[in-house]
Amino acid sequence: MKSWQLNRRVNKLSQEITDPVKTETKIDFNSLSEPERQLLDRVQEIVDKYAPASPPQDIIEKNADLWNKGLEIFARRAMELFVDVMPASLCCDELEAWYFKMYFYNFLFDWLESVQKLREMPEERREALFRERKDMGLLDRLFRLPRGRPETNKKTEQNEET
């Protein structure tokens, strides 16, 4: 093999390694319960009727109950999968699994609290916050949230210092 051919082959392989074929992760439809499948089938019928476009807003509003229940099923099942599978896949023992669940549900509560605060914000302030985050490029980046330390720790440290 010539040098340029070898280089091309190496580059192609490197590309394949760094950029593997991405496939979408889907929930196994058969693992849903019968009533859930029936509901999702009805939603799918509506989606198919207007495909490839999305169903019009008035149709979604007309079937809002069906739509919301479908979304609830997906959210609940994805959460169930996450909470059940993660501790086992991370080889957690009983205690670690207990902490996992505690931290997970705390994350949900923390996030719901921030949603509540965002909803209470006046529209202009919310817009300003969004623009600021966007201008700073923070929408695509993450950072560590400051965390309060337990009072008991602080007290112990103060006692040790004195």
Place this chain on the structure above:
Amino acid sequence: MKHTRLTKRIEDLSEKLKPAPSEGIRIDFSSFTQPEQLVLLKNFELDEKHRHGWTREAILENREIIVKCNMIVIQRVNELFLFTIPRALMLDEVNQFFFNVNFWGFWERWMECRKNVGKWSKKDRDDFLRDIKVKPETNTKNKDEVRANGEENNN
């Protein structure tokens, strides 16, 4: 419709609206890539072979395939969660930003906690496990804030 029939109908409908249990939720096997499917199939095969109980030797001998399989599952379940929840809850960009911040914060905090828990003695672990199984009203030990992140345990 008579009152009793109406009540019966409401009860029936309420029953139907309850979250129906299934045998457990699974990821669609076809959503894994071919190399991932091969790893998973190999793992199923090993699981079948050792269905009466994994020995330490068997785990060590097959550790690479077990770790790889777990990595695939962790990555996929995480991906599914991050894809599904913001869409199901119809989050806008700001809400999604806070969702991501809180979610990755949860992972970081839990990993830190796991590291701390790993330092506990077996006795401390057993005592703590016994405590968390006690009904909340009779359990006063779990009110200890320090243990919330597994940082200390001075049993």
